[in-house]
Amino acid sequence: MKNNNQPHTPPAGRQNDPADALMQELRQLWDQRDARLASAMEEEPMPAPQPAMAPAPSRKAGSRRWRYRAAAAAVLLAGVAAWLALRQPASAPVLTARHLPAPEPQQPLQAAHQPEATARPADRTAAPAAQRKAVAAQDEVPAADAAPVQDAETVNLTDVITKTPADELFATLDEADQQTYVRCNNLCDAREIWTRTKTLL
């Protein structure tokens, strides 16, 4: 109920104003009704209306939470998959000669004596290979590794291969440059082999 904090009584000169008289009458009825209501509420206190539920969080917020959870689960799964993929090379199929391009006609001869050379592309091993072996033979290498280079067939093959312009040019280099060339070439071969291996995997 509104408190009677404002008298709202008309000024003395307007007591006979019909509008104010009507307002007074209505206000008396209003106040009587208020008093009736107040006493009825005191006699029978009306139970407080209890909200059956607190304002629930919006559906949008809920679905957003689930989206976050789904995204987190996806990231976790992706991480596990990546971890498994990193572990995979240990059990990956071993690179064999059949994974590499077919060697050129000269290659089988070379491959027969030097199995490791089969992993090299033919274009890289063709001309400088013999010279490389010749330099490698002079290098400080274990005797077991150097042994195949001394093979007679390889020497014959070297005679054929050194007829190419690249080998003629190679022959003009001094010993230090030849060794540098061989090392660089080996490095390039290793990179290419790795690239091709990755492609095959």
Added chain:
Amino acid sequence: MKSDNTRQNEFVEILLQCRGTLLKVCLHFTRRGHDEMWDLYQDIVAALWESWPGFRGESKPGTWVTGVALKVAATHHRRARRRPDFEALDAAAFDRLADEASDPVFERLYQLIDRLGIDDRALIFLYLDRFTVKEMADITGLSESNIKQRIHRIKLKLITLSQHEKQ
């Protein structure tokens, strides 16, 4: 930061203080049928509950409750919308209070006010309930001078209606 429980208790406390006002709004903005009053009461309490988080206590609780109640009453069109279900209001007690308030003694009061439009009814409600002009302006959003003018016109309209009744 108050807990949800504390805020809810405050809400119920304010509702208890202002239930007379709510009942009066129900009486004046319906045809005083039980179901209609009950529906309006539910709508008002639901609207109060929805706007409760935004009530910062800048105005008196009674002013806030009356403002919301009058707005809901003025736009008491049935709209199919989900709303919280308010329970534990004793329907029998509500009936008795409504009976007391709609006693034939007050027939003249209701008859006159019922003939006013919704906006005028809201203003005369505030006027008879002794709200100040400033409070009326806060509740209705009208300027104080506009409210004074309107109340003057309402008084004239009520006199005309009263004279027609007597004839």
